[in-house]
Amino acid sequence: MTKNLVIVESPAKAKTIKKYLGKDFEVLASYGHVRDLVPKDGAVDVQNGFAMKYQVIDRNEKHVKAIVSALKEADELWLATDPDREGEAISWHLAELLREKNALKGKPVKRVVFYEITQREIQEAIQNPRDISEDLVNAQQARRALDYLVGFNLSPLLWRKVQPGLSAGRVQSPALRLICERELEIRAFKPQEYWSLDARAEKSAQAFTARLIELDGKKVEQFTLGDAGAAEAAKNKILAAAGGTLLVKAIEKKQRRRNPGAPFTTSTLQQEANRKLGFTSKRTMQTAQQLYEGVDIAGETVGLITYMRTDSVTLSQDAIKDIRNVIQLQYGAGALPSEPRTYKAKSKNAQEAHEAVRPTSAARLPRQVAQFLKPDQAKLYELIWKRTVASQMEAAVFDTVSAELRAGSEHAFRATGSVLVEPGFLAAYDIRAQDPEDRDEGDEDDKRLPALVQGERVKLLELLPEQHFTQPPPRYTEASLVKTLEEFDIGRPSTYATIISTLQGRDYVRLEGKAFVPTDVGMIVNRFLTDHFEQYVDYEFTAHLEDDLDAVSRGEKQWKPLLAQFWNSFKPRIEEKMELSRKEVSEARVIGVDPASGKPVSARLGRFGPFVQIGTKDDEDKPRFASLRANQRIDTITLEQALALFQLPRRIGQLPNGDEVEVNIGRFGPYVKHGKSFVSLKKDDDPYTIELPRAIELIEQKAAALEAATLKVFDGTGIRIIKGRFGAYITDGSRRANVPRNRDVDGVTVFECEAWLAEAAAAAPKKGGKKGKAAARKAAAPAAGKAEKAAAKKPAAKKATVKKTAAKRAVAKKAPAKKAATKKKG
Structure with a gap:
């Protein structure tokens, strides 16, 4: 008999934990949440103290059954889901569900949490179980x-x-x-023009540039040089004053220290992975989940990083000790501060009891584990490793130089440069690497100046005016x-x-x-x-x-x-x-006037997407409508672009059988029409550019799909039975009816199909509102005859039955003529 049953969220996590816990533990996955709110109105009962109505999630029902079965052979239940609100809620829901199913039978339920999937952390968690936190569950x-x-x-x-x-x-x-x-x-x-003016100078065959900071004795602001004329005038003035050289008026030298960033939180990890690796947030979190739950390293499943959902920048003392040892081995004692660095989270709700996202062991160098990882895993692990190790290294030290260069007494330029003296934490990023994507945010190249001496003159090579425009956010x-x-x-x-x-x-x-x-x-x-x-x-x-x-x-x-x-x-x-x-919600934007009709052209959002319209509902003629193309917008479409949309329908050719093929946009989107049949265009098909070969391809695809889904054909009638998503149905090309669930398709006759189609057509809502329905009833009266009149005197439920019976009789009269044609297959 298994003594302990442990539940986690995923099979990958279960596999890793099972290895650390041994034979006395069975580990199963819940595959995430086991139940959720019922997906309909009233799931949160606002009239009854906000009672929550839950149901088992369909896709996880089989996993719940496996847990119930395994629990029969266990003495204790251990809930080891993630250490956050969602993880706590998963454990609570599972425990509640098992109680409802009477599967616990008094067996103890223990909650354990850990922030890294390593043997030490898991065994320590098992030694320190707790109860499910009601506060965390209530928050979720x-x-x-x-x-x-x-x-x-x-x-x-x-x-x-x-x-x-x-x-x-x-x-x-x-x-x-x-x-x-x-x-x-x-x-x-509204963009605003401005100009900058740089001086290109030289000393000892080393060229460098300096930015204009003073003109006519006044500080240069962003819009001091507002146009080309002002820039050209300033250039000529300065060239005349300089006489071919610039005077080194002052030099300022100082050291600048740059400290490393904090270890990753969930947020900063997503930001840096997007900036450096081009990962979406979803891709980052999925890859981090894999690294956390464990990957196969030389035949051993290892959790490579700590829990990746955290807003803390704290590192444990054991982790800091591990990281400092790695720094000393990899980068030397000079890269190691005398005391560990500590960081404080910016978020006011940060849970400092958690840790930052870090490697479970800094001793696992990225280059050593890369061969065992998928490309995304290797990239993200390296990003996390570098950030974590760098966070405990010395500051980088730069020597910076700022020189003021004057042209005459009223014009001045400033040249700046910096030299990396001590790489400090930048060594973890290999800051001298050629690939700029391998550098941390804010890293900068060395920008060196020649050895300038106060009072000397340097050669002015040229002045470089450059046009700029202010940029929107x-x-x-x-x-x-x-x-x-x-x-x-x-x-x-x-x-x-x-x-x-x-x-x-x-x-x-x-x-x-x-x-x-x-x-x-x-x-x-x-x-x-x-x-x-x-x-x-x-x-x-x-x-x-x-x-x-x-x-x-x-x-x-x-x-x-x-x-x-x-x-x-x-x-x-x-x-x-x-x-x-x-109308109050989505007002139309008037674009202009149609030159052909003199009617207004407007754009707005409708029930089926954005569209343009010629005319209004008050006109004698009905307005004309056309959907916007995928790359067009209501707020930017021009009159010319709007009018071009009304070129539909487009005739694009003929099929071999002589049917005309045209493209149009209807209520449910763009389509191809051939004869009396229709085929919807795919997402990437443009109704304004599609040609006949692609239209034929779509027609053939639909025909093949229809043939593959056809269960039965009644020759000469146009009626067939199709295998649909929600069961078999009958169609004759224009009408549609479901095959009753209790009927075997092979035994269905053409007469039944005719009757079911007629019933479905009679029950379908008619176009035209109340008038349309009244007209439909009037037109149906002769076919119903006495049965219809009799129904008027009966209760509503009986009226419906009589109406269906009349429809069946009307169809039955026509059916014998088709019997011979359908006998063979019907």
Whole structure:
């Protein structure tokens, strides 16, 4: 009988821990969370003390069964999930679920935590178990409930007022606001011209440059030289005053020390991995997870780094001792400070009991383990190793020189240079390497000056005027967005990867190069939220809410009163904004006038994406519509570009059977039409440039897919039974009906198919609102005959039955004529 059952999140972690615990322990993975809120309204019962309704996550049900089975053979249950709120919640949910299933049967449940997967840490954790922390669990439940309340109430409002399929999140929305506000700053920015003037001088065949700092006895500011004329006038004035030489008026020499940065937190790791390696936050965290859980090093599974979700910059005493030994061996005693360096976290909510992200053993040099790692793993491990080791090394020392060079009495230049004297911590980064990406943030090349002597003159080779323009603030990259989110205290570093992925997945933002650009949808969603829910996308409000959640995790606040306070102000705002019209949310931008019709041309966001429109709903003729192309935006599209969109439909040729092929954009996106059939274009197909060969390819692909999915064909009728995603269905090309679940497809007859298609068509909502429905009922009356009149006197439920029966009879009259044609296959 197995004495101990240990549960962790992942199979990789389970494999590593099993090796350290031995034969008395069985280690299984839960594969993350085992249950979550039911995905429907009411999962957080606001009328009943915010009771949470959970259900087992479908994909993990089999893993729960394996745990229940293994628990029968165990004496004790050990919960060894990650040492944070999510890890605590996973343990709590699993324990609660096992109790509900009566699987524990009084067996002790012990919680253990460790920050690195090494034998020493794991065995020490086993010696010091604790209970599940209710405070951490409540903080996670409160966070989950808040996210649910926002998502399940605000997202449907966006569906109704802006566009279906949108979402709003408690933390993602302020992040979107940051990106959109930066975009508005960029659009409003007016560049301003200015010029700089550099002197290129020489001494002893060594050339160097100096920047103009004084002109006509006055300090040179950014806009002192505002245009080419001013720059040229200054150049001529200085050349005349200099007479071919510059006087070395003053020299200032000093030493500058530069200290290393702190070890990595989750946030700074994501920033540096993006800046140096080009990794997204998601890629960084996935790779770090692999290094933490363990990789195979020469046949031994080893956890290479400590837990990667942390806001602490602290290093343990054992780690510092290990790092200092490595520094002395690799870089010499001169690179080692007399005392270990200590760092203080900038985040006010940093958990100092945790450690920074560091190697589990600094003695594992990157070059030694690289052969055992995947490329991403090797790059990230080296980044973490260098930052950690450098953090405990001596400062780098530079000799800096600043020289003032004068042209006459009223004009001056300044030349600066620096020389690296003692590399200190920069030795860990191999600062003299040729690859600039191998250097730490802020590293700089040596910029040397010749040996200048005060009072001497140096040769003036030339003056170099250069035009500049002021630049708008840069768009956010992943690195700068993560840094700003942390500065504003929005969310937590462990959630940044998810926030960014959600913004991209919802098509609120797109990456252009490394920079985030908001889409039309993103801008409109942000405007809607800031106009109508400003408090809930306010940076300070979001930060305060994070503080409150941290207070819950420390046991300083109760979680349900926190939820009540939020809900009591949030719910009335939702109800109030339900009265908004779609026009109030997404106003049209007038672009110009169509020269052919004289009607206004406008652009706006509709239910199926951004579009342009010629005319208005008040015109005698209906307006014409055209969807914007992927690279076009509502706020920047020109009249010429808008009018070009109305060239659709495009006729692009004929099929061998003579059917005309044309391309158009419909309600559900761009498509190819051939004869009476339609094929949707793929995401990368452009309806304005697609040609006949690609259209034929799409047509053939659809035909092949249809043939592969066809279960049965009724020759001569156009009716076939198709294997669908949610079960078999019948179609004749225009109508569609499901095959009843209790019917075997092989036994289905053409008569049944006709009846089911007729029923489905009769039950389908008709176009045209109330008038359309009334007309449809009137048209159906002759077919129903007496049955329809009889139904008028019966209850509603019976009316529906009679109506279906009438439809079946109407179909049955036509069926015998087709019987011969379908007998063979039917």
